[in-house]
Amino acid sequence: MSDQTANLEQVMPEAKTAFGDQRGIGILVPLAILVGWELCGQFGLLPRYIVAPSKIIATWWEMLSSGELIGHVGSSMFRQSLGLLFGASCGTIIGVLAGMFGPIGRFYEPLVSLIYPVPKVAILPLIFAWFGLGDLSKIVVMTISIFFPTYIAAYHGAKSVNKIHLWTAQNVGAGKARLIRQVVIPSALPDIFNGLRIGLALSFVLMVTTELVVSTKGLGYVIARAEENLRFDRMYAAILTIAILGFCADRLLLKIREYFLVGQLMSKDRGHG
């Protein structure tokens, strides 16, 4: 985050003019694929495991109106939101503290280097052994996984606070608590939001992954059952639901980011919103 940020279109205007200035030009290719896909479905040219969009929507609507989908979404989102909440708050709080205080940083940094590269899914069987096959083990895996990207983002955010900003705070006589609350956290916030965005995506990935392994309810469970019953339409409907949820959650996060970073985003990038 610096004053020097610019996007490609500003640096290379020809990149913009090459596609004209029309909005929505980017949607043309996906739309063409969708139409082609649907037509192939109508003429029976698709294999069994590829379902036409209209059929997916029909199944999706049926699952939604019967209330079946809501139950699975609720079950999945319950675990996902708790995992995100615990993981992101631990990661962010410890990250800020580690970035501010040398000893905490020196304790956590090598630990993070050691554990971060290990895929948390690899320890899933262990976690199941310790915490059982229910919600708890899934929430634990998500918490651990989400801790890392949020920790790293918050750590760097807190570490790269402008020296002059800290001096100004000391100059007016601000105490440690106020320094953290009113200077370190606001200036680390752009980085913290980057971490949260990665954490959010990760929470959806893990939500489905853990449910695919073992579950009795949830969107991952729907996919796993649909595979066993060769109900590919239900599979696509579940994937579609995950995509919609993920999209909405990401947009919501960007809106929250815009609200909190109002002064810092001015005349700079406005996210991808």
Place this chain on the structure above:
Amino acid sequence: MSQSARIVPISSGISRPPQTTSEPLLRVESLTKTFDRKGTRVIALDNFNLNVDDGEFVAIVGPSGCGKSTFLHMLGGFESVDGGTMSLNGQKVTRPGPDRGMLFQEYALYPWRTVLGNVMWPLEVQNIPQTERTEIADKFISLVGLTHFKNHYPNELSGGMKQRVALARLLALNPKILLMDEPFGALDAQNRELLQEELERIWDTSRKTVLFVTHDIDEAIYLADRIIVFTARPGRIKADIRIDLARPRAMEIKKSPAYTEYRNHIWDLLREEVLRAREEYAS
């Protein structure tokens, strides 16, 4: 040189004894600062002495890297002291405090706070009640002419406006001494001149003690009552010059013969040091 010495009678001394017998506001005694740069010891300040009286506007000029900013940062309490003492109003300076307000070249505004929020911040830290806070902040924002921008964020403002906000915040802090570290160094020539005029006008009404570090001789003469010329590293006082130009000062003063005398004199002094500094870097 002899001519300037006639016009500027107290200028020739290496370190001038305090003019008044009363205790100066700021007393700096045998201050020393060393850096460790890639294994070699660099002496930034060597046995530096300075007294500043209450209500004086003192400018510090010197070749770049002479330790003038370092001195200001030490006085602010941001950099460690390797030897000697500094005392403000008889109290030893050991750490940052609101009695010594800093103005940095980089504005140092919080981008997440509006103009009003930035100016109110020192008052917030000092637990001044909300209504009084807004009142004081409004007063200083209008003093620097930014009332229409008080709900804007710093990123919406130009460099000159940002530095005005920082000045308003500094005045709201109400310190005993104002420490300004090349505050207008990042501004373009026109804005710099506007800000100088504004600072002169504001200072004339408040007469607060100011230590103003700059590399711009014109700025120093226009603003200051007294100019300290630093030697090249290690920083010592080469000359201590009183500027006897009537206040309030208009920009036209820069055209007066007395001004030109001061300018030539200080430039000669500074030039020797700049050349010495260059030799040192070259070797």
